[in-house]
Amino acid sequence: MNWNKLTSDAQLNDIKEESAKQPVLIFKHSTTCSISAMALSRMERNWSDQLGVKPYYLDLLANRPISKQIEQEFGIEHESPQILLIRNGECIYDASHMAISFSGLQQAV
Template structure:
């Protein structure tokens, strides 16, 4: 499993154009985010074909804000956002980010 960390709008823009792309916003200081990040890692390990990346909110605040403002999705962390063809189709935060919820989101 390869974890892809992004920090710039350019990196995000290259990925968001994929048919299916999962973005995970991670707070490196939050225990809830740490738990959600573990679910995210387990999920992507089982779905290696899924294009995905994460950002550390404390290190990439401008990118995190860009995503929130561009797509009108209230910023939260942790937060998972699923994009289909460049459009957000699902997002969830905090304890609602589980392997099960991620699986249901990509199968819709």
């Protein structure tokens, strides 16, 4: 799985534009949280590029202000770990903690 690193709030505009062409996933990850590590591992183990989703990875400890911007841009309350599926500039699906699964993402796509 090839993650695109989300390191700048300016990238959120790019994500919105990209999501008009293909769905975009944002994975908000806390590098010190075991639940977050488990959710990330499950997503990576089950990932298939055939789904046609462009994945972005946000390291919450290194880029906390971006998470706040995501909350404001997409109207989804922050949780960690958390995934957001963006299509046509809107968040059409989100999940957090143990609800994060590749199968749930597949159904949303």
